Amino acid sequence: MPFGEQPAYLRVAEDLRQQIVDGTLPPHTRLPSQASIRSAYGVSDTVALEARKVLMAEGLVEGRSGSGTYVREQPAQRTISRSGYRTLGDCSPFRQEQTDERVRGTWEGHSERQEAPAEVAERLSIEPDEPVMRTRYVFRMSGEPIMMSTSWEPLRITGRTPVMLPEQGPLAGRGVVERMAAIDIHVDNVAEEVGARPALAAEARVLGGLPGHAVLVVTRTYRAGSLPVETADVVVPADRFRIAYHLPVR
Amino acid sequence: MPFGEQPAYLRVAEDLRQQIVDGTLPPHTRLPSQASIRSAYGVSDTVALEARKVLMAEGLVEGRSGSGTYVREQPAQRTISRSGYRTLGDCSPFRQEQTDERVRGTWEGHSERQEAPAEVAERLSIEPDEPVMRTRYVFRMSGEPIMMSTSWEPLRITGRTPVMLPEQGPLAGRGVVERMAAIDIHVDNVAEEVGARPALAAEARVLGGLPGHAVLVVTRTYRAGSLPVETADVVVPADRFRIAYHLPVR
DNA sequence: TCGAATTTGTGCGTATGTATC
DNA sequence: GGATACATACGCACAAATTCG
Numbered sequence: 001m002p003f004g005e006q007p008a009y010l011r012v013a014e015d016l017r018q019q020i021v022d023g024t025l026p027p028h029t030r031l032p033s034q035a036s037i038r039s040a041y042g043v044s045d046t047v048a049l050e051a052r053k054v055l056m057a058e059g060l061v062e063g064r065s066g067s068g069t070y071v072r073e074q075p076a077q078r079t080i081s082r083s084g085y086r087t088l089g090d091c092s093p094f095r096q097e098q099t100d101e102r103v104r105g106t107w108e109g110h111s112e113r114q115e116a117p118a119e120v121a122e123r124l125s126i127e128p129d130e131p132v133m134r135t136r137y138v139f140r141m142s143g144e145p146i147m148m149s150t151s152w153e154p155l156r157i158t159g160r161t162p163v164m165l166p167e168q169g170p171l172a173g174r175g176v177v178e179r180m181a182a183i184d185i186h187v188d189n190v191a192e193e194v195g196a197r198p199a200l201a202a203e204a205r206v207l208g209g210l211p212g213h214a215v216l217v218v219t220r221t222y223r224a225g226s227l228p229v230e231t232a233d234v235v236v237p238a239d240r241f242r243i244a245y246h247l248p249v250r
Numbered sequence: 251m252p253f254g255e256q257p258a259y260l261r262v263a264e265d266l267r268q269q270i271v272d273g274t275l276p277p278h279t280r281l282p283s284q285a286s287i288r289s290a291y292g293v294s295d296t297v298a299l300e301a302r303k304v305l306m307a308e309g310l311v312e313g314r315s316g317s318g319t320y321v322r323e324q325p326a327q328r329t330i331s332r333s334g335y336r337t338l339g340d341c342s343p344f345r346q347e348q349t350d351e352r353v354r355g356t357w358e359g360h361s362e363r364q365e366a367p368a369e370v371a372e373r374l375s376i377e378p379d380e381p382v383m384r385t386r387y388v389f390r391m392s393g394e395p396i397m398m399s400t401s402w403e404p405l406r407i408t409g410r411t412p413v414m415l416p417e418q419g420p421l422a423g424r425g426v427v428e429r430m431a432a433i434d435i436h437v438d439n440v441a442e443e444v445g446a447r448p449a450l451a452a453e454a455r456v457l458g459g460l461p462g463h464a465v466l467v468v469t470r471t472y473r474a475g476s477l478p479v480e481t482a483d484v485v486v487p488a489d490r491f492r493i494a495y496h497l498p499v500r
Numbered sequence: 501t502c503g504a505a506t507t508t509g510t511g512c513g514t515a516t517g518t519a520t521c
Numbered sequence: 522g523g524a525t526a527c528a529t530a531c532g533c534a535c536a537a538a539t540t541c542g
Contacts, residue, residue: 008529013462034507059448064539066509189496194493214488216444245441245443245444245495245497257511294513295512297510297511300511
């Protein structure tokens with residue numbers, strides 16, 4: 001391993017990665033086989049294997065046993081729009097996002113009473129172990145699961161009201177804002193933080209990706225004034241989605 | 251290699267990953283050594299090695315040669331605030347983010363005249379190959395590079411004006427909104443899309459991460475009404491940053 | 501239809517270098 | 522200096538899936 005150089009397998013991976021992102025190797029094309037890589041770059045079998053593995057771990061390519069390694073459909077096409085800002089008129093450049101926004105899909109949720117974990121308590125500005133209602137959702141579009149989310153609401157607020165269970169009662173599935181309005185709590189702002197991390201195995205199993213592939217995590221807290229009324233973690237596969245915001249300036 | 255089971259190295263990696271995220275293995279602790287893993291899980295040396303490699307590729311742990319494999323400082327502590335929404339009063343829960351927002355750092359930029367690549371042209375609603383001014387930035391906090399960004403402005407708008415070069419003239423470094431205001435263009439909205447992808451080698455070199463580790467990419471377009479006046483790609487390491495938005499509801 | 505060649509997926513043993521303790 | 526532990530690399534083996542004659 002020569003001097004200040006990178007390890008061989010990273011050098012090979014980098015070269016292939018570059019070819020993928022600049023279009024030399026477009027989606028659905030086959031990568032050179034392990035044997036070809038070996039001879040083309042003058043490296044051993046292990047190095048060629050490692051290089052492919054790096055790209056697979058990044059989600060750029062997909063190995064098909066007995067057939068080859070193929071460049072994956074890259075573009076994170078779908079956007080999930082998170083803001084209600086509107087420009088005037090129908091010719092606005094944001095109409096598409098708005099149609100994307102109304103996710104015409106199905107979902108299922110399951111609620112459970114719980115004592116607030118430390119991090120959730122902090123986000124809700126309540127004491128740890130105070131009771132909360134946790135609801136887990138899985139969202140599907142045309143049958144395929146694409147998004148999962150876990151939401152927490154303090155029972156101090158919703159307990160013993162008709163909206164205590166998000167997925168039951170007259171306002172089932174109508175969203176936090178409407179449900180809270182029904183008990184005279186007026187949600188007027190939401191804070192969201194977008195991050196990314198490798199998917200846990202359970203998430204990958206649900207969302208169809210592989211464990212370790214990046215997911216986008218939206219940490220969201222709805223508030224009425226400065227009072228948090230709901231906080232949630234939303235998880236989507238990073239290779240298929242982007243989160244869109246449209247904001248006024250000034 | 252029994253039937254529907256996962257490969258051994260993924261099973262081991264998953265187990266360790268779980269222990270990391272649920273706090274059993276907190277940051278800075280040492281993972282079991284390769285030999286320990288080998289005996290604890292009843293697997294070979296290679297499998298233990300592969301499992302560690304998976305976690306390293308995900309950025310969860312960091313190998314220190316001769317010492318051990320250590321859980322990395324996980325929390326994506328810093329948030330980059332992207333919205334100017336304000337609640338009333340000083341006791342607002344968003345003061346911190348606001349202080350985070352005014353990135354007390356340094357940056358350097360380098361501008362270059364260019365013909366718009368197809369994707370940029372689409373984002374700016376101009377014809378491909380129309381001239382644009384491209385500016386590359388590297389942002390540093392206390393000397394350390396943390397964010398890079400590439401911005402494009404149509405020369406149709408800024409050409410032959412005092413603000414043609416973002417980093418020169420009387421308004422150097424004052425931001426798009428102020429610069430455009432100086433030539434009587436009033437930016438009133440911004441669209442942002444947040445996604446994630448593996449870092450390219452060049453980005454990893456600048457940002458200090460490893461190629462393949464996830465980066466957050468913010469695709470931003472400033473507009474005056476429906477007229478795009480600037481578009482940019484902002485890249486930050488996903489393991490250290492989150493992008494924060496604070497929005498009004500309704 | 502059968503079988504051979506190819507290719508990926510997984511796993512083993514080993515060797516060498518280097519950083520840390 | 523010596524022991525430990527990671528980092529990279531090589532070669533080999535075999536199973537399973539796919540492709541193709």
